[in-house]
Amino acid sequence: ASPAYLAEHGHPTHPAHLSAHHCMGYAYRSRRDVWRFTNAEGREITVAPSGPLSVTNVDALIPTILEGLGVAELPDFIAKEYIADGRLINLLPDWSLPKGALYFVTPTARSRPAKIDALAEFLFARLSNPDWLG
Incomplete structure (x- = not known):
């Protein structure tokens, strides 16, 4: 999420908190209605995100997230540039999504x-x- 989004909507500290946020997703997934998180202890939680936008390409998602319109799951190799320069914040660093x-x-x-x-x-x-x- 962008710093602007977090300033307006708050910073979730647990995957369960995402239900109160605008979660943007990928339309190409067979199960686009769930995000599966795992923490270092192996605890798993499934979240059913809801948001106003589903895309088929991450290039369509990034401008929306940068503008502060919601949160999204992004591949590490794409998100790292935006996180490094402060345009995006890693919301749940203690949790991970399944590897592709x-x-x-x-x-x-x-x-x-x-x-x-x-x-x-x-x-x-x-x-x-x-x-x-x-």
């Missing part, structure tokens, strides 16, 4: 070209510990 997944679909091994295997090995090595996450 990336799938690399290829033909079967018998018909797969060697360069596809090389690309798969490269992507696995590069994305296993991404430095762009910070």
Whole structure:
């Protein structure tokens, strides 16, 4: 959330407090009506966010959040720039959302070209510990 949003609506300190906030979401999810949080002790909580906007692209969501119109879940690699310069505040640093997944679909091994295997090995090595996450 932006500092302006938090000044007007308050700062939630627990996922359950999000029910009192304008939560912006992603329309492409199969279960867009829930956010699942986990803390360091392994405690889990599911929140059903509600808000006036659902988008299919994070690029449509960021200007809305920066303008102070609500809160959103953003991938770390996107949010870190805005958090670092103070335009956004990490609301629940003691809680995390599930990590996303990336799938690399290829033909079967018998018909797969060697360069596809090389690309798969490269992507696995590069994305296993991404430095762009910070």
